[in-house]
Amino acid sequence: MKIQTPIRILLAIALIAVFTTGASAQEYRIGNGDILEIVTWKEPDFSRTEIIVRLDGQITFPLLNDLQAAGKTPTELKATIEAGLKDYVAEPHVTVTIRNAASQRFYILGEVARTGEYPLVKDLTVLQAFALAGGFTEWASKKEIILFRTEAGQDKVIQINYRDIIRDKDFKQNVRIQADDTIIVP
Numbered sequence: 762m763k764i765q766t767p768i769r770i771l772l773a774i775a776l777i778a779v780f781t782t783g784a785s786a787q788e789y790r791i792g793n794g795d796i797l798e799i800v801t802w803k804e805p806d807f808s809r810t811e812i813i814v815r816l817d818g819q820i821t822f823p824l825l826n827d828l829q830a831a832g833k834t835p836t837e838l839k840a841t842i843e844a845g846l847k848d849y850v851a852e853p854h855v856t857v858t859i860r861n862a863a864s865q866r867f868y869i870l871g872e873v874a875r876t877g878e879y880p881l882v883k884d885l886t887v888l889q890a891f892a893l894a895g896g897f898t899e900w901a902s903k904k905e906i907i908l909f910r911t912e913a914g915q916d917k918v919i920q921i922n923y924r925d926i927i928r929d930k931d932f933k934q935n936v937r938i939q940a941d942d943t944i945i946v947p
Contacts, residue, residue, distance in 0.1 A: 788834040792864025792940065793818055797830070799842065802854040807846060811860065824849055835859060867938050869894045871946035872901035885938040887921055891946075897923075902947045908936065909943040 791797070795814045799822065801807035812820045818831030825845040830838055835857040846853035865881040867890065874895025885893075887908065897903060903923035910917045921944075925931040938944075 788836065789859060789862070791830045791833055791835065791838060791859070792862075793831050794863040795830075795859060795865075796861040796863065797835075797838075798856075798858040798860045800856045800858075801842075801846065801850065802856075804846075804850055804853070807850065807853070807855075814864070831864075865940045867940065867942040867944070869944045869946070871944075872898040873946050874898065881938060881940055886935045887938065887944065888923075888926065888935050890938055890944060891923070897946060905947050907945045907947075909945070910939060911941060 791814055793814050793816050797809075797812045797814065797820065799809050799812060807823055809822070812822070814820055814830045818829055819827045820830045821827055822842060822845075825842065828838070828841060828845070833841070839855045839857045842855045842857070843853045846855070862880065862882065866878050867881050867885075868878050869890060870876050873891065874897075876894065879890070879893055887906075891897065904925075906921040906923055908919040908921055910919060919936060921934050921936070922931065926935050
């Protein structure tokens with residue numbers, strides 16, 4: 762069967778995306794409020810379609826009681842559950858899937874069309890965040906935008922000048938959005 766040219770192009774683009782992002786992409790860290798699906802192969806008693814990560818960062822799993830989930834990657838949580846289930850299942854094979862990444866949010870306030878909370882479902886920059894918020898109002902001060910971020914327990918303020926970004930004067934200001942960032946457009 763001969764593959765049509767447009768399909769070949771799409772396959773090539775997909776392969777390039779896999780090889781260029783695979784090693785450098787950070788694996789998702791589970792957070793409070795995330796909804797997980799945990800499946801243990803051939804063990805329906807040890808499978809759950811919806812487990813919410815509680816405010817204390819833990820989940821409750823059959824026979825294993827409370828397990829720390831927040832801060833771990835799905836792969837790390839999988840290993841923890843498999844190790845715990847070895848006392849009850851000969852060879853446990855567990856899959857951990859993020860069903861709803863509710864912990865990954867950012868906020869935009871001030872002179873944008875739609876202020877509020879937005880899900881952080883992929884890597885976003887501040888320019889993309891402004892687009893999600895519907896752009897600026899006519900009264901927005903595009904030179905004095907502030908991004909509030911907490912890193913390693915320290916509050917950080919990042920000044921953003923939208924005009925410098927779009928005029929290609931300082932593209933470094935187009936920073937990546939992180940969970941719990943708050944952008945204020947005066």
